[in-house]
Amino acid sequence: MSEKFQHITNALAELDEDALINGIEKAVEMQPGTEEAQEIVNACALGMEKVGDYFEEGEYFVGDLIYAADILNCGMEKLKPCIGAEGSAKIGKLVIGSAPGDLHDIGKNIFISMMEAAGFEIYDLGVDVAPQKFVDKVKEVKPEIVGISGLLTLSLETMGDVINALKEANLRESVKVMIGGNPVSEAVKLRVGADAHSTNAATGVKQCKEWVVV
Amino acid sequence: MSDVQKLFKERVDRITTTIKIEEPDRVPITSMFETWAGHYSGYSVADVAFNYDKLVDSFCKIAEDFEVDTLPPPLGVRCGRIYTALGSNDFSFFNKEGVSHASVQHVECENIMSVEEYPELIKDPYKFIIEKQLPRRFKALDQAPDKKAEALGKAAFLYQDYFANAVGRLGGILEEKYGVPCLFKGSTEMPMDALMDFFRGFKGVSLDIRRNKDQVLEACEALRPLMLRRAVQNAPTGPFPFIFIPLHIATYLKPKDFETFYFPSFKKLIESLIDLDMTPALFMEGNWEPYYDYINELPKKKVVGLIEHGDFKKAKDTIGKTITLFGGMPIEVINNSTKEEAVTYAKKLIDDLAPGGGYIFGCDKSLLAPNDINPENLKAVFKTVKEYGVYK
Amino acid sequence: MIVKLPALESELFDTWEKHIEANPELTNSPVEAKESFEQSRDDFFSMIMLISTF
Numbered sequence: 001m002s003e004k005f006q007h008i009t010n011a012l013a014e015l016d017e018d019a020l021i022n023g024i025e026k027a028v029e030m031q032p033g034t035e036e037a038q039e040i041v042n043a044c045a046l047g048m049e050k051v052g053d054y055f056e057e058g059e060y061f062v063g064d065l066i067y068a069a070d071i072l073n074c075g076m077e078k079l080k081p082c083i084g085a086e087g088s089a090k091i092g093k094l095v096i097g098s099a100p101g102d103l104h105d106i107g108k109n110i111f112i113s114m115m116e117a118a119g120f121e122i123y124d125l126g127v128d129v130a131p132q133k134f135v136d137k138v139k140e141v142k143p144e145i146v147g148i149s150g151l152l153t154l155s156l157e158t159m160g161d162v163i164n165a166l167k168e169a170n171l172r173e174s175v176k177v178m179i180g181g182n183p184v185s186e187a188v189k190l191r192v193g194a195d196a197h198s199t200n201a202a203t204g205v206k207q208c209k210e211w212v213v214v
Numbered sequence: 215m216s217d218v219q220k221l222f223k224e225r226v227d228r229i230t231t232t233i234k235i236e237e238p239d240r241v242p243i244t245s246m247f248e249t250w251a252g253h254y255s256g257y258s259v260a261d262v263a264f265n266y267d268k269l270v271d272s273f274c275k276i277a278e279d280f281e282v283d284t285l286p287p288p289l290g291v292r293c294g295r296i297y298t299a300l301g302s303n304d305f306s307f308f309n310k311e312g313v314s315h316a317s318v319q320h321v322e323c324e325n326i327m328s329v330e331e332y333p334e335l336i337k338d339p340y341k342f343i344i345e346k347q348l349p350r351r352f353k354a355l356d357q358a359p360d361k362k363a364e365a366l367g368k369a370a371f372l373y374q375d376y377f378a379n380a381v382g383r384l385g386g387i388l389e390e391k392y393g394v395p396c397l398f399k400g401s402t403e404m405p406m407d408a409l410m411d412f413f414r415g416f417k418g419v420s421l422d423i424r425r426n427k428d429q430v431l432e433a434c435e436a437l438r439p440l441m442l443r444r445a446v447q448n449a450p451t452g453p454f455p456f457i458f459i460p461l462h463i464a465t466y467l468k469p470k471d472f473e474t475f476y477f478p479s480f481k482k483l484i485e486s487l488i489d490l491d492m493t494p495a496l497f498m499e500g501n502w503e504p505y506y507d508y509i510n511e512l513p514k515k516k517v518v519g520l521i522e523h524g525d526f527k528k529a530k531d532t533i534g535k536t537i538t539l540f541g542g543m544p545i546e547v548i549n550n551s552t553k554e555e556a557v558t559y560a561k562k563l564i565d566d567l568a569p570g571g572g573y574i575f576g577c578d579k580s581l582l583a584p585n586d587i588n589p590e591n592l593k594a595v596f597k598t599v600k601e602y603g604v605y606k
Numbered sequence: 607m608i609v610k611l612p613a614l615e616s617e618l619f620d621t622w623e624k625h626i627e628a629n630p631e632l633t634n635s636p637v638e639a640k641e642s643f644e645q646s647r648d649d650f651f652s653m654i655m656l657i658s659t660f
Binding site: 015017058059060061062063064066067070101103104106152153154157187191 | 316317424425463466467582
Binding site: 289300339340343351352370373374402403408412439442443446447490 | 609619649650655656657
């Protein structure tokens with residue numbers, strides 16, 4: 001990976017908003033082609049991976065992730081004119097929503113920002129998403145990955161309802177299911193029948209990338 | 215003195231001794247029973263939020279079946295009548311079809327206060343609340359002055375009725391019939407949590423501490439007198455001086471940000487409450503290990519902390535001489551293990567946390583939705599603690 | 607009210623002093639008038655705080 005945009009990766013990793021936005025603005029002024037613009041996007045994605053590492057190590061907390069996702073979005077907005085109308089090639093599709101009965105979405109939205117930067121096409125079903133809505137969307141867009149987010153303890157049950165609905169519709173085998181949110185754990189993952197769980201948006205993105213890279 | 219009065223006094227003494235970080239006769243037991251109390255009796259959230267008889271019956275059944283030493287007031291259920299009368303935009307108890315939710319739903323207050331309004335909030339927060347915050351959160355308060363006045367009048371009547379005929383009535387019955395004292399005298403929030411929960415939202419405050427640092431600090435200072443007054447002005451119930459304070463944003467901040475933004479008003483509010491002979495009962499959700507040093511800066515033996523995550527032996531060793539610890543029993547263990555495994559876990563908790571006093575046994579989380587706790591396992595665990603938790 | 611605190615500094619926090627300034631004929635009201643005025647003001651504050659910060 002070229003070092004040309006290392007300063008952008010570092011700025012995002014260190015949560016230096018001014019350095020990040022300046023860096024992207026200067027790069028945009030150079031009128032980069034779509035390939036180079038994609039390199040800038042990749043630099044941002046790398047920065048977010050570092051943010052995830054810091055979170056895993058206990059240096060960054062959730063408040064930092066929220067800020068990181070926000071400045072990432074600001075940066076990506078500045079890049080939009082360079083990326084082109086069709087956007088870059090997507091590496092995979094994600095259908096995601098908050099578990100039935102759960103209205104929380106901050107964590108989900110952080111994850112979505114990072115997944116977009118990583119090159120995924122996102123289908124965001126919103127909050128309190130009924131199992132049938134997940135099923136219908138999966139049938140429609142045939143994603144590689146289904147994400148279910150939740151914060152409430154009761155969501156740990158309803159995540160299972162979504163996965164069962166996918167099973168009943170004969171869709172379970174065609175997707176990878178990731179559950180995310182503060183209360184999820186390995187035990188919960190096994191109980192509901194998911195493929196992976198994540199309490200760290202950035203490592204969740206890493207897992208998703210591994211799933212789609214053949 | 216009747217048997218019930220004796221039982222009541224016994225429980226009051228037990229807890230009063232415990233919070234001095236001295237050894238009582240045995241470890242006290244309770245938990246944060248909220249809407250689950252209704253579910254246990256076969257009632258929905260809407261039932262207990264709107265029907266005061268069902269609310270009172272539910273909590274009495276908890277006292278009877280679980281034989282707890284104390285119970286929190288039922289405020290966590292919330293007074294549904296006030297929210298419907300005022301047309302709340304962010305709290306709901308049932309959906310459009312009238313079907314009750316499994317627990318009270320609260321939508322994040324995202325656009326209640328814009329970042330440009332910090333100076334206004336800082337100058338006069340009480341005025342900002344009445345003129346701007348409330349009308350943005352309650353449709354009935356977003357009307358012409360005379361209609362708004364009527365809505366406030368209705369709210370006042372409903373408020374009085376609720377505290378007399380729901381909260382007060384329940385407290386009286388629990389004391390007189392079951393000998394169960396009320397755990398909290400009042401409640402409040404830390405200024406920065408109020409700023410997040412009811413003005414700027416979680417995302418807003420997380421960004422504000424980067425882009426509007428001074429204003430966040432000033433807003434916390436401005437809100438502090440209101441949060442203090444709220445704590446001590448609530449209907450005085452119960453023989454204990456506990457003021458219940460759920461802590462929200464703290465564990466989402468890295469320690470440096472916690473120290474800069476959260477801790478100053480946190481410490482000052484706690485000290486003010488202690489000066490008024492109140493005992494702050496902090497709901498320390500999440501993992502507070504990164505902040506234990508700050509907890510140890512608080513006045514000793516004057517604070518109670520409900521703990522959820524972390525190494526509890528470490529908690530006892532590190533902060534157990536400063537604060538009384540409460541909780542720690544994972545609902546995950548009570549629900550997903552055998553009775554024997556849950557009981558074994560509870561005993562280990564007693565071994566780690568009970569020595570020297572300063573420990574109240576309870577579940578690590580509030581009990582809200584129908585399957586939040588397995589009642590049979592919880593009863594078995596409580597029974598064990600009553601026997602195993604005796605101080606020799 | 608359990609504890610007496612100094613008046614809140616706010617344009618919308620009413621006090622007996624502000625009240626008798628606007629209604630001088632009430633300056634020498636019976637003590638129950640002042641006490642109940644302050645109690646109802648405190649009750650109103652509690653209600654506002656419950657619906658705004660709880």
